[in-house]
Amino acid sequence: MLLTPSAFADALYRVEVILFRHATPLEASQRAPYDWAQGARPLARSAERQPAWETLAARLAPDRGYQVLLRRAWQQRVTDSGEPIALHQGRPHFEHYPIEGTLKLQPGRYMPAEVSFWVNRFGDHDQLLASERLTQRLRLVPGRLTYIDHDSLGLLIELKPL
Secondary structure (H helix, E strand, C coil), rough: CCCCCHHHHCCEEEEEEEEECCCCCCCCCCCCCCCCCCCCCCCCCCHEEEECCCHHHHHHHHHHEEEEEEEEEEEEEEEECCCCCEEEECEEEEEECCCHHHEEEEECEEEEEEEEEEEEECCCCCCEEEEEEEEEEEEEEECCEHHHEECEEEEEEEEECC
């Protein structure tokens, strides 16, 4: 049986991510842009699920040199349009959050994905002082845990078909 990209379109997945720091912060040469979400729709509360990687998250402990920055799980329908999802964590500082980013998934046997996260540092008056950035285009295999290594940050991501 030959499977075309349309055979994977409009499928429901459980997505889980852990964004973590594994070294001293390495700030980007530019701060996060004001339009960091670039029109991506915010992750709906109704789509959020309880994260499942308890053991894995516990291994990313500060005494081992890691700091978990964002940990999320949700249910998402992946369509041909590949609509990006905006994720954020922490108290807003004007138009920015301490952790903010987007994830865009497209259907396929090896699912094209675009990941972009900013880890922001703020001043005493909530002004954005500096940012760390993780950005990557890759192909994800549903059911397989994928690790993205990027300077001082790392991202674990897994898609499971539902």
